Amino acid sequence: MQPSMTQSASVPRHVAIIMDGNGRWATARGLPRLEGHRVGLEKAGDAVLDFAAAGVSYITLFSFSTENWKRPKEEVAGILRLLAEALERTVKDLNSQNIAIRHLGSLGRLAPPLRHRIKEVIEKTMGNSGAVASFAFDYGGRAEIIQATRKLMKSSLTPDEVDEETFAKYLYSAGIPDVDLLIRTGGEMRLSNFLLWQASYAELYFTDTLWPDFSGADIEKALTEYARRQRRFGGL
Structure with a gap:
């Protein structure tokens, strides 16, 4: 839902992050690309805790897109293996801080054991009353809008309703407010099919910092920039 015409807020309610630069970070250090993904996954949990400590209620991280399946099979398999390994530590850390975990996207292409474990994690943390951490995995903004449309067409609603x-x-993010601040690391300046509906009125923040290097100081800088901006909607 579109916010009010003018909004002044020092802390965003919902921060979304495109975690870009894992492979480049590893290559620059002479390491395998998967090492960058490993460090990036570890950074994800730390970032959630830092944003939550700063007062952000919803944190959404773009970790794997629908297009990422086109990467080399070895890299994809490695990412999925790292995801399974990182899941336990991340869940333990976030659950201990009363943070609920959600998944945005599809789970259909994951192996049954990993799919089952992710569903368990969601159910286990569902009752937590702190911040909500959503991990967009096998996610695409256009695919999300298409699946929402299909569900609507199967409903009893009339077009006027x-x-x-x-x-x-009907979106994956049902119940989560629209994005206030969208951060992309790694120097690229595009949305890459991420939260196209939810980020319609988001403040965009781009940084050259590669995701594995994204630290508490970078988080503070992004939040300071957000607080400096005058939030305006519905016109120029």
């Missing part, structure tokens, strides 16, 4: 608020209930 469908508005923005209703449509949002």
Whole structure:
């Protein structure tokens, strides 16, 4: 839902992050690309805790897109293996801080054991009342909008009953507020099919820092920049 016309807020309610630069980080150090992904996954949990400590209620991290399946099979298999290994530590850390974990995207292409474990994690932390950490894995913004449309077409709603608020209930992110601040690391300046609906009114923040190097100081810098901006909607 679109916010009010003018909003002044020092801390964003919802921060979304495109975690870019893992492979380049590893290559620059003469390491295998998978080492960059390993460090990047570890950084994800730390970033959630740092943002939550700063007062952010919702943190969404883009960790694997629908297009990433086109990468070399060895790299994809390695990422999935690292995900399974990192899952236990991340869940333990976030659950201890009362943080709920959600998944945005599809689980259908994952191996049954990993798919089952992710569902267990979601159910285990569902009752936590702290921040909400959403991991967008096998996620694509266009695919999300298409699946929401298909669900709507199968519903009993008439076209006149469908508005923005209703449509949002059919997205993967149902129940999560729109993005206030979208951060992309790694120097690229594009959305890459991430939260196309939810980020319509987000403040965009791009940094050259590669994701594995993204630290608490970078988080503070991004939040300071957000607080400096005057939030405006509905016009120039």
